[in-house]
Amino acid sequence: MKVGILGATGYTGQELLRILNQHPEAQVVYLGSSSSAGKSYEEIYPHWNGSNYALSEEEVPEVDVLFAAMPHGITAQRAEGLLQRGIKLIDLGADFRLVNYQEYESWYKTQHASPHLLQHAVYGLPELYRDEIQGKGLIANPGCYPTASLLALVPLLQKQLIKNDPIIIDAKSGVSGAGRGIAQPLHFAEVNENFKAYGVGEHRHTPEIEQQLSKAANEKVLISFTPHLVPMNRGILATIYVQPYEGVGEEDLRNTLAEAYEQEEFVHLLPKGTWPQTKYAYGSNHAFLQLKFDQRTGRAILVSAIDNLIKGASGQAVQNMNILFGLPETMGLGTKGLWP
């Protein structure tokens, strides 16, 4: 299986290469980069010393699957040509996640270059849409915050155990989620020993989460979503506050999540009382869930943890590739998280 990566020097691009480099069935034959074309990969990332990967901005060669790890807007411009060549396209960006291109244009403040392709894309969250992914040519790999949030919420909404309002997602991410680009707020000394909220009420993952929750609930869902920056490299933890319907208790919620994921290799509802930590997922494709029904307030609290670069990006993309090509879903993704 021949594989290419567009945007190979970003954090998700590099993580894709790390995983695919070890994948028994994948051979990485193309690493696209506009900024570093012509350089060897180890010039950018010296820990790849001894590998023979080179960066190119030439036309994508014949590959079976291409991962696009690029800023939003660019993949939409290039997708049609690639799909016409029969290349499976797994987009780690946002261009094909929102079914409604106007919503995309409103939140991303740019025109969508190929809205007609949206109907051909599938939202690549395997635990929810495994069947639809198989055989597709265009996979919209979910965002990191949506992955963490949806794994916890979708089964509960599908079973109508919780109301669709209020749903409050208070999410916290390591800094790699902001990408490799430099900026004053990402200077080490301004992030370290610091914690803050950002994009309050305006983060672009909001409509992506709402779209999927609305689909699950079968009615329009609006959420409060607040992301925060944690002084660490990797990991997302989402703390979610929901209102169960009258008569719904903790065991109903727990059983629903347990059933939803009992066959899943990567999603773990932890034993009662054990709360997820982002480090459980560090360097792995695993996700961890826990919940509690708070008798005092009648609300339930859900916590979900993933590695934002793996289950929240590159690992999930490889999981999607495995599904596309009929491979075992865990191939190349078997490792447990690093501890400590």
Added chain:
Amino acid sequence: MKVGILGATGYTGQELLRILNQHPEAQVVYLGSSSSAGKSYEEIYPHWNGSNYALSEEEVPEVDVLFAAMPHGITAQRAEGLLQRGIKLIDLGADFRLVNYQEYESWYKTQHASPHLLQHAVYGLPELYRDEIQGKGLIANPGCYPTASLLALVPLLQKQLIKNDPIIIDAKSGVSGAGRGIAQPLHFAEVNENFKAYGVGEHRHTPEIEQQLSKAANEKVLISFTPHLVPMNRGILATIYVQPYEGVGEEDLRNTLAEAYEQEEFVHLLPKGTWPQTKYAYGSNHAFLQLKFDQRTGRAILVSAIDNLIKGASGQAVQNMNILFGLPETMGLGTKGLWP
């Protein structure tokens, strides 16, 4: 003014000493410690090299004010004797924060040794209760999470701008909030590069916050309160979700907070769009607030940041001391936060 500290080797005890050692009107004459009695202070904290402080477990000498920075339960046992000697007592622990001793016993799972003193205690949040603090003998210095939460919420409830349900406080704290005692979950390698929730639905600051919010709202308030552990030493950030009453807009909320704190030296409502970061408060007694009314959901989001050891503990205790003795409130507390 002669000052003593009970529990002088804990993090809040040491922070008290650091502040009082620089205070123009305070002379620290007693450092109580059961575990390290007989040692010099610099044996425990070598950066105090050259100071002449010694630790003692002898009877508290004649002091004007005594700070108690001890595990809950102990101060309640010793308070009466101290108060009878005319010593002003500022308790940084939880023993005198809850007016209802049964609630204390239920959340802290221990008997209260002196419930009859509760009526003599005042909740030492100066920005709310400055007038009541003056002249009191027993100050219950607020908890760190409550300080951050109440500064944001109380004025809004007092003015009846927000409903008393739902109020969701998603709070994040640096590790010093857990104290100096050692434990597996506080091992550096298990906290670093990690983020987690803890005490979900069970944290003891919950009734303390609810008591004060209920007082402000003039009716019983129940909250969802979830604390999290951030891989940093200092700082609390509380992200708070509330429901304004119909017709209440962002400017109403903003104006109310602005008015509440316009005369305050330590509490800052930041300019619109500038969101608090815990580092703004690092090493200082300052608190920072921001809010947003989210048109989409009709909810408002408030963010509050303090240094948990200073405005959330020792700095606020010194602020209370200044009030008790008619000194300028900022005396000894003038520094801005360390950056970076």
Added chain:
Amino acid sequence: MKVGILGATGYTGQELLRILNQHPEAQVVYLGSSSSAGKSYEEIYPHWNGSNYALSEEEVPEVDVLFAAMPHGITAQRAEGLLQRGIKLIDLGADFRLVNYQEYESWYKTQHASPHLLQHAVYGLPELYRDEIQGKGLIANPGCYPTASLLALVPLLQKQLIKNDPIIIDAKSGVSGAGRGIAQPLHFAEVNENFKAYGVGEHRHTPEIEQQLSKAANEKVLISFTPHLVPMNRGILATIYVQPYEGVGEEDLRNTLAEAYEQEEFVHLLPKGTWPQTKYAYGSNHAFLQLKFDQRTGRAILVSAIDNLIKGASGQAVQNMNILFGLPETMGLGTKGLWP
């Protein structure tokens, strides 16, 4: 190939399991733990949720190879019985690293329980002693600081390019090197935002390094070795100051290291001017080297970086296992370091 681990709940034990769990030829059949016997592995490490490993303190069953990841002293007591059963023993502790048991007893301040076995042990640094490792029954897996130091120094001493005095090794380690046990100096808040030297002139890896350097130089070598604690979880960086012989220049040193490692998969002399960072090795079995001859002082400076838990412990142990059983040396160890 059946594999067991003694001391399976420590950091190196857990890292062994993580690697072996993915190893195509290894089947972990025994996880020994005295403190947690009877528990499932996921009770200790919840991120192993869904695995079926259990901890036991029963007799080691029939295994082909046993990894001992225990405090020093214990493996020496148990080694003979295990070896007599034909079990290959890879000791990640210090008991069989020093050929002179009196030196062991002097530095470790304990009696050696089986000095007669020392002659049967081989020092398991594959890049130096690959041939001796094959067919051995008892492998003394090197310490983390020695691994980083020896990879840089041994080839230069063997070729007599540098003097055997002064050799100054200023080494810096992440906190996982101190193990999982709790202690005041490992409390997150006392390590974070802090940097210090420890064990100055007294660290137990000193004689281990000196033994191997003396062997390479063919004369007694004494070093200055100072370890430091870095506020991070993983990684060792050793900065080494040496005195080349008259007439020896940078290219001589560089060529010697280049030749020594040109066939090695795991050891990388980086291109001139690219200095190792511990993160290059993070989560991988790779080691990175660089050097500079300083014309001004006539001294050379070497820098070496590894992941202390992998090339400095568990990864190297698996590398040794691969050698013992005639497997490709990189089996199960192929991943590049995590970035970022």
Added chain:
Amino acid sequence: MKVGILGATGYTGQELLRILNQHPEAQVVYLGSSSSAGKSYEEIYPHWNGSNYALSEEEVPEVDVLFAAMPHGITAQRAEGLLQRGIKLIDLGADFRLVNYQEYESWYKTQHASPHLLQHAVYGLPELYRDEIQGKGLIANPGCYPTASLLALVPLLQKQLIKNDPIIIDAKSGVSGAGRGIAQPLHFAEVNENFKAYGVGEHRHTPEIEQQLSKAANEKVLISFTPHLVPMNRGILATIYVQPYEGVGEEDLRNTLAEAYEQEEFVHLLPKGTWPQTKYAYGSNHAFLQLKFDQRTGRAILVSAIDNLIKGASGQAVQNMNILFGLPETMGLGTKGLWP
């Protein structure tokens, strides 16, 4: 006393303002900034909310003392005009540290704009040159690494207790030492969980240290100096390896340092066995020293710790100001380090 700061938005500029804002005798009347002129200070640093400082690029007004916290090269251009106006100039940059302008031009790769002023400058390390500082108009405030290194070494060289070769300084710094400017290697995710050497054999503090050591030894001294980047915001720790003369023992070294600093408020030789940690100095103007004579190798190891932004920059600058104006040297600098 009217005070101005040139370069007020950098980390050392901001730290100067933080200290001077609390200084009983200083009134900050001018904050110079070319990049942010016209803005209020709190626009750049929101934690200064409520202060009234504004940034200006206008001519420096009448001040008694001006601190220059600017990139090297610029202060040398502006110094003469300022000095002619009778303004005391304390330069936190490198322009007046090296007495030999050719050495400056060689290491800093730029022409020196006012070499004739070098003879009027004094190297502002108060513990060594207090008497020379009084009455001077131009103070070259020492670099951070030199401050840490010289405090440990100068008294030993002055007393001829150690040889002038080898002297090896292996130094480690927090990230604020690199300044506030953004760059890929300062991106949080590339520094965090990472440790590296940089500028090996080429760092510009090398000639500054050598100049002062040569002066103390009364002969030319060449050193090996290697700086490293620690994933923390503040702090420098220097580990120094020296060769005492025959017959010199640990007590000779210890007594010499003890005597040198026994009257000093800011420099602490710690009790035997207690090794400096950077956190001891965090947020304070204090410096901490320790040493050990290693019998095995005949070498001595010295460790020195400071806060790079305070004793290594802005605090020391204020200490110099206090000396210049005949104030108590500790004025405005009394705080102990923050713990934790």
